[in-house]
Amino acid sequence: MLRAIRKFYQFFVDKPFEIGAILNDRYEILRVIGTGSYGIVYLCKELITNENRVVKQLRPSKCRNKKEVEMFEKEISLLRKLDHKKIPMLYEAFSSNGQLFYAMSFVEGDNLEELIFSKKITFSEKEALLVLADLLEFIDYLHKKDIYHQDLRIPNVLLKNRELYLIDLGLAKSPNRQKDLLDMKQQDYYDLGEILLYLLYTTYSSNNKKALPWTEELSLEKETVHLLKRLLEIEDPYSSTREISIDLETALKAMEKHINLE
Structure with missing residues (x-):
């Protein structure tokens, strides 16, 4: 009532x-x-x-x-x-x-949600990793300012003239306790993983009536799988943006090698 x-x-x-x-x-x-x-x-x-x-x-x-x-x-x-x-x-x-x-x-541009669902834009594995690289730079900047976004989603990422912009810090926080810091940090990392997974699925077309785990549905380089599993806390979660950056660079190099072999 x-x-x-x-x-x-x-x-x-x-x-x-x-x-x-x-x-x-x-x-x-x-x-x-x-x-x-x-x-x-x-x-x-x-x-x-x-x-x-x-x-x-x-x-x-x-x-x-x-x-x-x-x-x-x-x-x-x-x-x-x-x-x-x-x-x-x-x-x-x-x-x-x-x-x-x-x-x-005001930043005039289309957010990733509009691009994916309305304009049917797709992202290859390499393109998705490059988007992650830009987002990681934003998150590293915010974390160094003791700010944690806490609402990283595709509607909050704009694309303008092929450059990404991060918007909407309405749920952003600064931690009061060490435990809060770790939780907020992990939340931002997890959200990065979800965005990466979302982008990777834009090129996926299912022939199966039964939904399968992403590890079975998506054909990805093992380095990308490792990166995703740590971001999504399936494996040992990351403790810093530096750690993510190292694995991301490794995944991008693996992609380059794969492309050059084709």
Whole structure:
């Protein structure tokens, strides 16, 4: 009953601003990019520079919850640490009529989910490994800043002019305890493994009515299999991005050798 009342309340309170509305006397809303349980995200035109920006709003129903507000403010503080050309940059945080927002750079591109399911793009084993190499660079950068993404999924990876961009750090965290650090690190590594597996399956067509394990369905170089098994914690999990990088380089060399022999 309480959940139904809460949903009813959110339905009326959490309505997005209309197209054309101006936020902070600076950002004109062009459209709503997405809505989640946590926030509302708008594509806006910055009136000063005439450039597109992304503005994220904490859902109004969350603004009375101290914990939710603290999480939003922590997200902003994490974004302030970043200065990477392929990760959106924070411009400012602001409030208006008790509502909380922040503005960041906009990257125009297709995410991997759209490319795979709508545009039917496929990735060879080598191409999938190269995508992993780019993602690993992002993760290494974040981890060195003591930031753990915790939401690495194909919708959060954009492709623009053949270059990858990492977006949406809404669930990113900094650990408070050593155990949290290890868990967060392993989660990011596991997510890398899931993305790699997803990409590898884009070239797979099943003739079997019965689903089989990926180790049987996919024909991969043994070095790629080893890399995947460690990322997915089937075998001894990785403890650092450096370890992953070494095995990734070995897998890419094996792929090159295989291609040259064909």
